[in-house]
Amino acid sequence: MTKTSAIKGNAVIGQSGGPTAVINQSLVGVIESIGRFSAVGRLLGARHGVRGIKEEDFIPLQRLGKKKLEALAVTPAAALGSSRDKPDEVYCQEILNVFRKNNIRYFFYIGGNDSADTARIVSEMAGAIDYELRVLHIPKTIDNDLRVTDHCPGYGSAARFVASAFMGDDRDVTSLPGIKINVVMGRNAGWLTAAASLGRRDKTDGPHLVYVPEVTFSPKQFIDDVDRVYQKLGYCQIAVSEGVVDENNKPVAVVLAEKFGRQVERDSHGNVQLSGSGVLGDFLAEYVKDQLGKKRCGKLRVRADTFGYLQRSFAGYASPVDQHEARMVGRKAVEYLMSGAKNGSVAITRAKGKPYRAGYKLAALKDVARLIKTMPRSFINNDGNHITVAYRNYALPLVGPLPTIGKLF
Amino acid sequence: MTKTSAIKGNAVIGQSGGPTAVINQSLVGVIESIGRFSAVGRLLGARHGVRGIKEEDFIPLQRLGKKKLEALAVTPAAALGSSRDKPDEVYCQEILNVFRKNNIRYFFYIGGNDSADTARIVSEMAGAIDYELRVLHIPKTIDNDLRVTDHCPGYGSAARFVASAFMGDDRDVTSLPGIKINVVMGRNAGWLTAAASLGRRDKTDGPHLVYVPEVTFSPKQFIDDVDRVYQKLGYCQIAVSEGVVDENNKPVAVVLAEKFGRQVERDSHGNVQLSGSGVLGDFLAEYVKDQLGKKRCGKLRVRADTFGYLQRSFAGYASPVDQHEARMVGRKAVEYLMSGAKNGSVAITRAKGKPYRAGYKLAALKDVARLIKTMPRSFINNDGNHITVAYRNYALPLVGPLPTIGKLF
Numbered sequence: 001m002t003k004t005s006a007i008k009g010n011a012v013i014g015q016s017g018g019p020t021a022v023i024n025q026s027l028v029g030v031i032e033s034i035g036r037f038s039a040v041g042r043l044l045g046a047r048h049g050v051r052g053i054k055e056e057d058f059i060p061l062q063r064l065g066k067k068k069l070e071a072l073a074v075t076p077a078a079a080l081g082s083s084r085d086k087p088d089e090v091y092c093q094e095i096l097n098v099f100r101k102n103n104i105r106y107f108f109y110i111g112g113n114d115s116a117d118t119a120r121i122v123s124e125m126a127g128a129i130d131y132e133l134r135v136l137h138i139p140k141t142i143d144n145d146l147r148v149t150d151h152c153p154g155y156g157s158a159a160r161f162v163a164s165a166f167m168g169d170d171r172d173v174t175s176l177p178g179i180k181i182n183v184v185m186g187r188n189a190g191w192l193t194a195a196a197s198l199g200r201r202d203k204t205d206g207p208h209l210v211y212v213p214e215v216t217f218s219p220k221q222f223i224d225d226v227d228r229v230y231q232k233l234g235y236c237q238i239a240v241s242e243g244v245v246d247e248n249n250k251p252v253a254v255v256l257a258e259k260f261g262r263q264v265e266r267d268s269h270g271n272v273q274l275s276g277s278g279v280l281g282d283f284l285a286e287y288v289k290d291q292l293g294k295k296r297c298g299k300l301r302v303r304a305d306t307f308g309y310l311q312r313s314f315a316g317y318a319s320p321v322d323q324h325e326a327r328m329v330g331r332k333a334v335e336y337l338m339s340g341a342k343n344g345s346v347a348i349t350r351a352k353g354k355p356y357r358a359g360y361k362l363a364a365l366k367d368v369a370r371l372i373k374t375m376p377r378s379f380i381n382n383d384g385n386h387i388t389v390a391y392r393n394y395a396l397p398l399v400g401p402l403p404t405i406g407k408l409f
Numbered sequence: 410m411t412k413t414s415a416i417k418g419n420a421v422i423g424q425s426g427g428p429t430a431v432i433n434q435s436l437v438g439v440i441e442s443i444g445r446f447s448a449v450g451r452l453l454g455a456r457h458g459v460r461g462i463k464e465e466d467f468i469p470l471q472r473l474g475k476k477k478l479e480a481l482a483v484t485p486a487a488a489l490g491s492s493r494d495k496p497d498e499v500y501c502q503e504i505l506n507v508f509r510k511n512n513i514r515y516f517f518y519i520g521g522n523d524s525a526d527t528a529r530i531v532s533e534m535a536g537a538i539d540y541e542l543r544v545l546h547i548p549k550t551i552d553n554d555l556r557v558t559d560h561c562p563g564y565g566s567a568a569r570f571v572a573s574a575f576m577g578d579d580r581d582v583t584s585l586p587g588i589k590i591n592v593v594m595g596r597n598a599g600w601l602t603a604a605a606s607l608g609r610r611d612k613t614d615g616p617h618l619v620y621v622p623e624v625t626f627s628p629k630q631f632i633d634d635v636d637r638v639y640q641k642l643g644y645c646q647i648a649v650s651e652g653v654v655d656e657n658n659k660p661v662a663v664v665l666a667e668k669f670g671r672q673v674e675r676d677s678h679g680n681v682q683l684s685g686s687g688v689l690g691d692f693l694a695e696y697v698k699d700q701l702g703k704k705r706c707g708k709l710r711v712r713a714d715t716f717g718y719l720q721r722s723f724a725g726y727a728s729p730v731d732q733h734e735a736r737m738v739g740r741k742a743v744e745y746l747m748s749g750a751k752n753g754s755v756a757i758t759r760a761k762g763k764p765y766r767a768g769y770k771l772a773a774l775k776d777v778a779r780l781i782k783t784m785p786r787s788f789i790n791n792d793g794n795h796i797t798v799a800y801r802n803y804a805l806p807l808v809g810p811l812p813t814i815g816k817l818f
Contacts (some may be wrong), residue, residue: 015584019584079816173488279692282691314577405724
């Protein structure tokens with residue numbers, strides 16, 4: 001299909017899943033490029049993702065001034081509203097009905113692997129009834145766990161926040177020495193937790209220990225690790241992913257809750273609610289006090305912070321690299337459609353060698369939908385309690401400038 | 410006493426209490442100015458505050474290069490190490506012995522009201538034995554609760570972090586609508602919690618409710634407030650100070666723990682451990698679900714974040730105004746000594762009118778020591794659940810630039 005044969009019609013764009021600090025960059029990337037694509041009549045924003053489509057809750061997105069667009073682009077979270085709906089076939093049929101009714105021929109969906117799957121299903125259903133529809137998935141997730149793409153828009157900014165938080169907190173922990181546990185987002189993959197180490201310059205700098213879901217978490221090993229670091233340095237800063245599980249694949253939050261006779265909340269899928277709660281950090285701190293406190297006559301300062309939603313939503317501290325790339329994936333989505341693409345997921349590529357240079361390509365929806373990408377074993381040290389130089393080389397170019405740290409000793 | 414009569418001797422500087430993002434600016438302010446004060450021989454840094462003095466754990470602070478000093482200045486937390494020691498008379502006597510032994514005649518102590526009290530005691534004890542000693546207290550605290558000074562170095566940066574966090578989180582809460590509780594530091598005063606409102610532009614912006622320790626917290630009123638906002642807007646963002654107490658002056662964390670049959674940790678003074686734990690936020694979220702969830706058939710998204718130590722330690726996001734003023738109070742401390750001051754606490758003044766202009770003066774140690782300054786009632790609305798314009802006018806000049814926020818609806 002060539003540009004000239006593009007069918008005339010309207011376009012809809014939606015945002016889905018957990019927001020990021022740059023998800024609106026991608027939205028603006030589409031808005032500012034769509035005017036060049038003459039086949040598209042109106043560009044409609046669906047409020048709250050697929051639900052907004054189903055309910056025809058649209059707002060017009062053309063005629064927004066440059067200043068308004070730039071303010072929108074630097075604003076965290078989904079300006080259109082997001083959704084956790086995971087449409088089944090009936091739901092997708094309703095979406096398709098709305099598309100036909102409004103002559104929508106172009107569908108941009110900014111989201112993670114679930115959104116890619118929705119895009120795939122809608123695209124296939126349209127094909128089955130010969131309704132000409134072009135569907136472009138635009139990636140976003142702070143979890144960085146999408147396949148094909150080298151990394152995900154949204155990750156660099158969350159990683160910058162986490163790295164900077166650990167850098168400052170490390171100085172705080174050495175000021176009033178003790179054991180500090182910081183719980184980082186990421187249920188299935190350790191990408192964001194790994195970013196805790198990006199500001200580290202030598203072995204005295206925290207984090208001294210990093211635990212990711214890719215490695216089975218052993219509470220006993222954890223205590224031995226903490227004890228060893230604390231004995232050596234007199235303080236210990238620890239990064240723990242909210243998603244760590246034990247050898248039975250049981251969330252550590254649950255294991256420790258049972259140990260201390262407590263209950264934890266579960267969602268409708270039976271998953272322990274980890275984000276928006278301090279439960280894992282508090283249990284881990286309690287466990288460390290319980291195991292190591294007696295040994296030191298109770299003179300052990302143990303604290304836990306759960307970084308929570310600030311990791312994806314903190315305003316004014318996004319990675320400039322991430323902002324640029326998130327804008328680019330939006331622009332590229334329009335370009336791919338203009339060059340005749342029927343559907344796909346925009347992916348970021350990385351040129352070999354230094355300095356860091358990103359490129360873009362179109363991946364098949366089926367290669368991105370539903371699947372997740374965990375960290376390769378080479379990014380995790382042999383003991384499973386820290387991150388390697390290979391990871392640093394991968395992630396450092398994505399976060400932009402990190403703070404300056406000076407020390408007296 | 411005039412400059413020419415200043416006694417020759419060495420100087421010591423220490424940092425105390427909970428660190429801030431700019432406490433090292435004050436340290437650098439003293440280091441870079443001390444060379445102009447010919448009476449001072451060596452400038453020694455005491456590691457971990459008064460404990461470092463008692464144990465003669467000193468590091469020399471002169472001959473540090475400009476580049477190293479500037480890196481130090483922008484680094485959060487206490488570069489010399491901090492201390493929670495609250496010296497009694499015996500402890501102060503030991504300090505004085507160390508001063509005499511090392512011919513220390515100048516003592517700079519960067520800290521809060523406890524540090525001002527230590528400075529006062531040491532100064533009085535030196536006077537009682539006719540040991541000529543000059544003692545300067547340099548203010549710092551993210552709690553902003555020191556007397557005399559218009560505001561405290563450290564507050565503007567913590568307030569900037571909190572304001573920006575609420576701005577981004579507000580967008581996150583409207584993306585995936587629900588009830589969001591954010592717990593902010595401040596055991597006795599609501600200054601930092603009030604900063605949650607600094608990025609607010611209209612009544613739809615969060616935080617929609619702000620609870621500070623200056624006003625008795627009524628769990629029933631809280632639920633009514635949240636219900637009203639949620640019914641009106643479909644979402645609700647709430648700022649709660651970690652230090653809120655009920656009508657019996659009982660910490661709300663304890664009240665709710667008892668309601669849910671849980672235990673909370675207490676420190677050696679019997680205070681509930683609030684920082685470094687998600688307990689208050691988790692209990693409040695549970696309480697909201699318990700009270701409002703049934704009414705809405707359980708379809709209520711309630712989340713809590715506890716901002717924790719990031720508020721005082723986050724690297725790379727300090728307020729430029731705060732950085733400057735924190736540097737200035739260090740420089741002024743040296744100036745006051747050079748002009749013959751015997752002791753005192755450096756205070757910031759504010760010129761009447763706009764634009765904002767800070768000045769500096771020397772306050773008496775006794776007027777700062779031990780005492781705390783809560784928010785005036787005029788900074789809190791009549792209902793005790795939000796902040797007034799008077800507070801905004803007071804605090805906005807202190808935080809520096811806030812992020813840009815754009816909206817579609």
